[in-house]
Amino acid sequence: MATIKSFAAPHKGLRNVISKFSFHLGYTDFNDPVQLSKLKSLGADMFTLLKDHVNTENNHTLKHLEERVHGASEHDRHDHEKLELIQDSLEHQLENFIGNESVDEIHSFYLSFSVFQSQYLEHIYEEETVTELLLQQNFTDDELFHHRAAIMQKISFPVMLLWMKYTIPAQSERESLGMLGGLKHNAPPEAFEQVLDVIAAEMDAERYKSLVDKL
Ligand SMILES: [Fe+2]
Incomplete structure (x- = not known):
C-alpha cells in the first residue's frame, strides 16, 4: 500500500486560512475601512485557495480515483457541489460589505461562516480518512507522486505563493x-x-x- 498522503499538506493550509479568517472576522470593526479591507483581503486569499483546491480535487485526484474505482468519487463530488454553493454565497456577501452593516448583520455572517467552517472540516476529515485510503490502496507512491507533480505544474505562480503562505507555517x-x-x-x-x-x-x-x- 502506498504511503503518500495526497490531502495532508493542502488541507493543513486550508485549515490555517479558514481558522485565521474566522478569528479575524470575530474582531473586525466593519466601520473601520482599514480593518474591513484587511478582512476582505484575507477572505480573497481563502476563497482563491478553496476554489483552486476543489478544482484540483475534481479534475485530478477524484478523476484518477474514479477511473480506477468506479463510483468512489461520488460522495466527495456531491459534497463539493453543496459546499461550493455556500462558499460562493459567503464570498459574495463579503465582497459586498461596505462598512454600514448592523451588529446583527455582522453576527449573522459570522455564524454563517462558522457553520460553513464546521461543514468544511467534516468534509476534509472524510477525505483524509476514507478517500485517502482508497488512493493509497489503488495507486503506487510513484503514481501519487506524479499526480502531485502534475498538479504543481498547472498552478499559476501567484496561487502557488498563496499555498506556500498558508501551508508552510501550518506544518x-x-x-x-x-x-x-x-x-x-x-x-x-x-x-x-x-x-x-x-x-x-x-x-x-x-x-x-x-x-x-x-x-
Ligand atoms: Fe474536497
Missing part, C-alpha cells in the same frame, strides 16, 4: 523542508526569494529562522 519543519527543498531546486532564485518573503511574514521569527537555516 512541521520536517514537512516544510521537504516541500521547500524541492522548490529551491526547481524554481528560479527570484521566485524562491518571493516564496521566502511571503512565508517570513506569516511565521514567528524563531521558527522561520530555524527553517531557513536548514534549507
Whole structure:
C-alpha cells in the first residue's frame, strides 16, 4: 500500500486560512475601512485557495480515483457541489460589505461562516480518512507522486505563493523542508526569494529562522 498522503499538506493550509479568517472576522470593526479591507483581503486569499483546491480535487485526484474505482468519487463530488454553493454565497456577501452593516448583520455572517467552517472540516476529515485510503490502496507512491507533480505544474505562480503562505507555517519543519527543498531546486532564485518573503511574514521569527537555516 502506498504511503503518500495526497490531502495532508493542502488541507493543513486550508485549515490555517479558514481558522485565521474566522478569528479575524470575530474582531473586525466593519466601520473601520482599514480593518474591513484587511478582512476582505484575507477572505480573497481563502476563497482563491478553496476554489483552486476543489478544482484540483475534481479534475485530478477524484478523476484518477474514479477511473480506477468506479463510483468512489461520488460522495466527495456531491459534497463539493453543496459546499461550493455556500462558499460562493459567503464570498459574495463579503465582497459586498461596505462598512454600514448592523451588529446583527455582522453576527449573522459570522455564524454563517462558522457553520460553513464546521461543514468544511467534516468534509476534509472524510477525505483524509476514507478517500485517502482508497488512493493509497489503488495507486503506487510513484503514481501519487506524479499526480502531485502534475498538479504543481498547472498552478499559476501567484496561487502557488498563496499555498506556500498558508501551508508552510501550518506544518512541521520536517514537512516544510521537504516541500521547500524541492522548490529551491526547481524554481528560479527570484521566485524562491518571493516564496521566502511571503512565508517570513506569516511565521514567528524563531521558527522561520530555524527553517531557513536548514534549507
Ligand atoms: Fe474536497
